[in-house]
Amino acid sequence: MTSVKYEKDQDKIVHLILDKPNASANLMDLEFTDSLVAAVEKLREDDWAGVLFRSEKSTFFAGGSLDDLHATTKENAHLLYEMVNKLKLVMRELETSGKPVVACINGAALGGGWELALACHHRIALNKGVTLGLPEVTLGLLPGGGGVIRMSRLLGLQAALPYLTEGKQFKPEQGQKLGLIDEVVETKDQLVNAAISWIKANPKVQQPYDVKGYKVPGGKPSNPALAKMLPIAPAMMRVQTKGTMPAPESILSVMVEGLQVDIDSAMRIETRYFVELVCSQVAKNMIGTLWFQLNEIKAGASRPDNIEKSKVQKVGVLGAGMMGAGIAFSSASKGIDVVLKDVSLENAEKGKAYSQTLLDKKVKKKRLSAEKRDAVLNSIQASADAEDLKGCDLIIEAVFEDRGLKAKVTKEAEAQLESSAVFATNTSTLPITGLAEASERPANFVGLHFFSPVDKMPLVEIICGEQTSDETLAKAYDYVLQIGKTPIVVNDSRGFFTSRVFGTFANEGIAMLGEGMPAAAIENGAFLAGYPVGPLAVTDEVSLTLVEKIRNQTIKDLQAEGGTYPIHPSDSIVDRMLETDRSGKLSGAGFYDYPKGAKKHLWSGLKEMFENAETPYSLEEIKDRLLYIQAIETVRCVEEKVLTSVRDANIGSIMGIGYPIWTGGILQFINQTGLTEFIKRADELTEQCGERFSVPKLLRDMEKDGLTFKD
Numbered sequence: 166m167t168s169v170k171y172e173k174d175q176d177k178i179v180h181l182i183l184d185k186p187n188a189s190a191n192l193m194d195l196e197f198t199d200s201l202v203a204a205v206e207k208l209r210e211d212d213w214a215g216v217l218f219r220s221e222k223s224t225f226f227a228g229g230s231l232d233d234l235h236a237t238t239k240e241n242a243h244l245l246y247e248m249v250n251k252l253k254l255v256m257r258e259l260e261t262s263g264k265p266v267v268a269c270i271n272g273a274a275l276g277g278g279w280e281l282a283l284a285c286h287h288r289i290a291l292n293k294g295v296t297l298g299l300p301e302v303t304l305g306l307l308p309g310g311g312g313v314i315r316m317s318r319l320l321g322l323q324a325a326l327p328y329l330t331e332g333k334q335f336k337p338e339q340g341q342k343l344g345l346i347d348e349v350v351e352t353k354d355q356l357v358n359a360a361i362s363w364i365k366a367n368p369k370v371q372q373p374y375d376v377k378g379y380k381v382p383g384g385k386p387s388n389p390a391l392a393k394m395l396p397i398a399p400a401m402m403r404v405q406t407k408g409t410m411p412a413p414e415s416i417l418s419v420m421v422e423g424l425q426v427d428i429d430s431a432m433r434i435e436t437r438y439f440v441e442l443v444c445s446q447v448a449k450n451m452i453g454t455l456w457f458q459l460n461e462i463k464a465g466a467s468r469p470d471n472i473e474k475s476k477v478q479k480v481g482v483l484g485a486g487m488m489g490a491g492i493a494f495s496s497a498s499k500g501i502d503v504v505l506k507d508v509s510l511e512n513a514e515k516g517k518a519y520s521q522t523l524l525d526k527k528v529k530k531k532r533l534s535a536e537k538r539d540a541v542l543n544s545i546q547a548s549a550d551a552e553d554l555k556g557c558d559l560i561i562e563a564v565f566e567d568r569g570l571k572a573k574v575t576k577e578a579e580a581q582l583e584s585s586a587v588f589a590t591n592t593s594t595l596p597i598t599g600l601a602e603a604s605e606r607p608a609n610f611v612g613l614h615f616f617s618p619v620d621k622m623p624l625v626e627i628i629c630g631e632q633t634s635d636e637t638l639a640k641a642y643d644y645v646l647q648i649g650k651t652p653i654v655v656n657d658s659r660g661f662f663t664s665r666v667f668g669t670f671a672n673e674g675i676a677m678l679g680e681g682m683p684a685a686a687i688e689n690g691a692f693l694a695g696y697p698v699g700p701l702a703v704t705d706e707v708s709l710t711l712v713e714k715i716r717n718q719t720i721k722d723l724q725a726e727g728g729t730y731p732i733h734p735s736d737s738i739v740d741r742m743l744e745t746d747r748s749g750k751l752s753g754a755g756f757y758d759y760p761k762g763a764k765k766h767l768w769s770g771l772k773e774m775f776e777n778a779e780t781p782y783s784l785e786e787i788k789d790r791l792l793y794i795q796a797i798e799t800v801r802c803v804e805e806k807v808l809t810s811v812r813d814a815n816i817g818s819i820m821g822i823g824y825p826i827w828t829g830g831i832l833q834f835i836n837q838t839g840l841t842e843f844i845k846r847a848d849e850l851t852e853q854c855g856e857r858f859s860v861p862k863l864l865r866d867m868e869k870d871g872l873t874f875k876d
C-alpha cells in the first residue's frame with residue numbers, strides 16, 4: 166500500500182499523486198514517509214524532467230497524524246525523530262535536485278500539507294475552497310516538517326511570526342501577495358496544465374534560499390535592526406501566553422536559531438524542538454481535548470442515537486435584548502429565518518439593528534458582500550406580535566431572568582406552535598425542570614444556554630430538564646451545530662455546569678480580596694495561571710448587582726426547598742462594594758475604575774477597604790486556589806450527574822468559562838496533576854480556606870481505584 170502513487174507522463178514529468186488508501190484525507194504519517202521515500206528512490210533511478218504533487222482527495226493534504234503524535238512518549242520519541250528526519254531529507258533532496266517540483270493545491274493545505282507545498286519550487290492553488298497555513302501552535306505543537314524554517318527564510322522573521330506563533334491561516338490570494346503562492350487558477354485541469362507548463366518553461370530551478378547570496382527579508386538575527394527587536398520579542402510573547410504555552414516560545418527559538426545556521430542544521434533544530442513539544446504535557450492536553458474530544462462532540466457523541474438529523478427552518482427569539490439580539494444574528498447568519506419578538510416593535514427593531522451593525526462591519530472589511538448582508542437582515546423579522554411565531558420549529562426565550570415572566574411568554578408562544586416545536590430557554594441560572602412547569606409540552610422543553618457576546622462565543626450548554634425527551638435534545642444539538650457552535654449536554658441543576666463553576670472562580674477571587682491580598686496580585690495570579698481575565702474584572706463585567714440578585718434568588722429557592730444557603734466569604738465583600746455604589750463596569754465603577762477614553766484600572770479604594778499587609782500570600786497560592794476551586798466544583802457536578810461526560814466538562818470549561826487552555830480543560834487538569842497529588846493539595850487548601858475545597862467522595866474513590874477521568 167502506498168500513499169503516493171508514481172505516474173510518469175510522456176513529457177517525463179512525474180506525477181506524485183497523494184492518495185492515502187482507505188482514508189478521507191492525506192496524512193503525514195509513517196505510511197506517507199515510507200511512500201515518499203520510495204518515490205524519491207525511484208526518481209533516483211529514473212529519467213525525469215520535473216515533479217508535480219497533486220491530490221486525489223477533496224483536500225490537498227491534512228497534515229500530521231494526530232493519533233500518532235498523541236501516542237508518542239519520551240520512551241518512543243526517537244522513532245518520531247527518525248521518521249521526521251527521513252521525511253525532511255527526501256523533501257530536501259527533491260528541492261535541491263535542480264529540477265522543478267510543483268504543488269497543485271486543490272483544497273486545504275494546512276500543517277504538514279502546507280509544509281509539503283513549501284518544499285516545492287512553485288505553488289499553484291485553486292481560487293476556491295483552499296485554506297493555507299500552519300495551525301500547529303493551536304494544538305500546542307510546532308510545524309516540524311520544515312514549515313518554521315522555510316517560512317522564516319521566505320518571509321523573514323518578523324513577517325512570518327503571525328503565521329507560525331499564532332497559526333494565522335490565509336487564502337490563495339493573500340498567499341500570492343505574500344509571495345508564497347505563485348499562481349491561482351479556476352479549475353483542477355488548469356492546476357495540472359499550469360504545473361506542466363511551468364515545469365517545461367523552467368527545467369533548472371533552485372529554491373530562493375539555496376541561491377548563493379540570498380538575503381532573508383529583514384535580515385538574519387545578527388542584522389542590527391532585527392537584533393534590536395529580538396530581546397523584546399520573547400517578552401511580548403510572554404504578555405500573550407503568560408508562560409503557560411511552550412509552543413509559541415519554541416517556535417520563536419527555532420526561527421531565531423534556525424536563521425543563524427545553514428538550512429540542514431536548521432532543519433535538525435526544528436525537529437528536536439518539535440519532538441520535545443510532541444512529548445510535552447501541554448501538547449497532550451491540547452490535542453486530547455481540542456482535537457479528539459472536540460471532534461467527538463462535533464460527531465454527535467452526546468447526542469441521542471437513532472434519531473434522524475433535523476434542521477431548523479424558522480426560529481422565534483423572545484426578547485431582543487443583548488442575548489436575544491445575538492442569538493437572532495447567529496441564526497440568521499446561517500440561513501435560518503428568525504422572528505425576533507419583544508414587547509414593542511421599537512425594542513425588537515433595536516435588537517435587529519445589532520445584526521445590522523455586525524454585518525456592516527463585515528462588509529466594510531470586505532468579508533461579506535452587501536447582497537449577503539441584505540439577505541441575512543431580510544431573514545430577521547422584528548415583531549411585537551406573538552402570532553408571528555406561527556410556523557417556528559424552535560423558540561428560544563431570552564427575556565429578563567424572571568420566573569413569572571418566563572412562564573408567561575412560554576404559554577403565549579406555545580399557543581402559536583405546532584406540537585412538534587421545541588421550546589428552549591436561555592436562562593443562565595433558573596433550573597429548567599421548574600421553568601418547564603409553565604409548558605404544555607415539558608418533553609419539548611430544554612435549556613439552550615448561550616454565552617455573551619453570542620456572536621463570538623463558540624459554546625452552547627444544552628440543559629436537559631427531568632422531562633426533556635431524547636428527540637428534543639437531538640433537535641437542540643442539531644440546531645447548535647447548524648449555527649456553527651459547539652454543544653455540550655448537561656443535566657439540570659442550579660447554575661447547570663458552566664455558571665456554577667464560573668461562579669466559584671469569581672467568588673474565590675473576591676474572597677482573597679476580603680482576606681487582605683492585593684487586588685493586583687489576585688488579577689495577575691489569574692493571568693499567570695492562564696485565565697484570559699481576572700476574577701475581579703470579570704465580576705465587574707457581570708455586574709455586582711447581578712451577583713447579589715442571583716444570591717438572593719438562590720437563598721429564596723433553597724429556603725423553599727428546606728435547605729440553607731452556605732454563606733461564602735465573598736458575599737460580604739460584594740455587599741460592601743454595593744454599599745459604596747460600586748456595582749461594576751456598566752456603572753463605570755466596580756473593582757475597577759473606567760475612566761472615559763482611557764484604559765480601566767483597579768480602583769485605588771480597594772487598598773484602603775480590604776488590603777492587609779499582614780496577609781501572607783503567594784502567586785502560586787492564588788493560581789492554585791482558582792484552578793482547584795473550579796475543578797472541585799466540577800467533580801461535584803460529575804458526582805451529582807449534572808455532567809455525564811469528560812469531554813463536555815473539558816470543552817465547556819475552555820470554550821465557555823475561560824478555564825486555561827494549556828490544561829486541556831478542567832477534568833484534564835486533575836488527570837495531569839495526578840489524583841493523589843490533587844487530593845493532597847485540595848486537603849491543604851481545605852485546612853487553610855474552608856470546606857469549599859473539600860474533595861468529593863467520588864474523587865477519593867477514583868484515586869483508590871487508580872482511575873482517571875475518561876469517557
Ligand code: NAI
Pocket residue numbers: 483484485486487488489506507508512562563564565566567570574591592593594614615616617
Ligand atoms: P436584556 O435585559 O438585555 O434583554 C431582555 C429583553 O427581553 C428586553 O429587550 C426586554 O424588553 C425583553 N422582554 C421583556 N419582556 C418580554 C416579553 N414579554 N416578550 C418579549 N420580550 C420581552 O437581558 P439579556 O442579558 O439579553 O438576558 C436575557 C436572558 O438570557 C436572561 O434569562 C439571562 O439570564 C440570560 N442570559 C444572559 C447572559 C448574559 O451574559 N447577559 C448569558 C446567558 C444567559
